[in-house]
Amino acid sequence: MPTRSSMTISESETSPLLKNGGYSGHRSSSLTRRVVNFMRGEDEPSWAESFNFFIFGTWFNILLVFIPLSFISHIMDWDAGLIFFFSLMAIVPLAKLLGEATEQLTVKLGENMSGLINASFGNAVEVIIGIAALLNGQLLIVQTSMLGSILSNLLLVLGCSFLAGGLCHKEGVFNSAGAQAAASLKTHPKLFISPASHTDEPNSEETVPRMGTAAAVVALLSVTVVTAFCAEYLVSSTEETAVRYSIPKPFIGVILLPIAGNAADHVTAIWMAMKNKYELTISICVGSSIQIACFVVPLLVIVGWIVDQPLTLHFHNFETIVLFVSVFLVNILIMDGKSNYMEGLLFLTLYLIIALAFWAT
Numbered sequence: 001m002p003t004r005s006s007m008t009i010s011e012s013e014t015s016p017l018l019k020n021g022g023y024s025g026h027r028s029s030s031l032t033r034r035v036v037n038f039m040r041g042e043d044e045p046s047w048a049e050s051f052n053f054f055i056f057g058t059w060f061n062i063l064l065v066f067i068p069l070s071f072i073s074h075i076m077d078w079d080a081g082l083i084f085f086f087s088l089m090a091i092v093p094l095a096k097l098l099g100e101a102t103e104q105l106t107v108k109l110g111e112n113m114s115g116l117i118n119a120s121f122g123n124a125v126e127v128i129i130g131i132a133a134l135l136n137g138q139l140l141i142v143q144t145s146m147l148g149s150i151l152s153n154l155l156l157v158l159g160c161s162f163l164a165g166g167l168c169h170k171e172g173v174f175n176s177a178g179a180q181a182a183a184s185l186k187t188h189p190k191l192f193i194s195p196a197s198h199t200d201e202p203n204s205e206e207t208v209p210r211m212g213t214a215a216a217v218v219a220l221l222s223v224t225v226v227t228a229f230c231a232e233y234l235v236s237s238t239e240e241t242a243v244r245y246s247i248p249k250p251f252i253g254v255i256l257l258p259i260a261g262n263a264a265d266h267v268t269a270i271w272m273a274m275k276n277k278y279e280l281t282i283s284i285c286v287g288s289s290i291q292i293a294c295f296v297v298p299l300l301v302i303v304g305w306i307v308d309q310p311l312t313l314h315f316h317n318f319e320t321i322v323l324f325v326s327v328f329l330v331n332i333l334i335m336d337g338k339s340n341y342m343e344g345l346l347f348l349t350l351y352l353i354i355a356l357a358f359w360a361t
Helices: 004-014 025-040 047-056 059-075 080-105 111-121 124-135 139-168 176-181 213-236 238-244 249-261 263-274 278-306 317-334 341-360
Strands: none
Touching: 047 059, 047 080, 047 213, 059 080, 059 213, 080 124, 080 213, 080 238, 080 249, 080 263, 124 139, 124 213, 124 249, 124 278, 139 249, 139 263, 139 278, 139 317, 139 341, 213 238, 238 249, 249 263, 249 341, 263 278, 317 341
16 A cells, blocks of 8 residues: 555656646637637727728729739730739739738837838838849849839929929928938927927827728738739839830839839828828828838848849949939928928929930930
């Protein structure tokens, strides 16, 4: 017969060290419950409400009809010009959806995660088009499209915004210090307070949660995949389109691709200027340009090195001069913290001259 002490030792040796006793049922059920709660999106819009807003929330989505046309034209090997046009038009609503999904995803996240996601996906279309062009060996398209994105934001979008705002209001007023920084919105909000405002908050609108977090993640990933396919079709048809229709490739990279990729931001910036919210307009235009110059271009250089494509930061003299003149003009005109329709016309005139110059190259 075993003694009482041996029974005690035996029980202590086989007893679990932790309260749960190594039984993973509770932990797995807890993890499952968390996953289920995340997918359900408690206290958030339902999946049906989320995708109803995502698909039918803006008139921009009428252009989604070009997505199947882009796929069909590529699969059935239609004319390169049609493939290029359908893919270019398909990217317009996709860029809008990417921005919407990113914005909805950051509603419930903290400032650090929101900033990281916005930095990663804020110019996702440019990154996707650039990578697709790199994989196809279209180095000229990569460089000119990055340059064109900066020029499009600084001259075309800002020019249209100042022109539209000047027609609605005689003069727009904004904080010149914040306009020249165009970043640090969360850390230095006083830089974005308009002098005409008597509040202590920056002149911005709080994003209303219209999608659940899980639905926003699914939407963001889905749109990114579709955008990658459309960008691939677009870039692969560029060479033949340029030759067949006598369109200079620099003109395609500097003018056509950035206009399609930034169309959604164009509308938002112009609308904010018409509502006399110039801080948001300048944050969209100048902030996006800074992000492309400091993040997207170096990223594509690294990607080019990985895929054995000799992409460098060596731009031609004409392209460098064009960028310098554009940045210099924008900085001079926003330095006084005021805008009018004439400044908008100056931006648009310079952009038109640049477009004609690249058409003639």
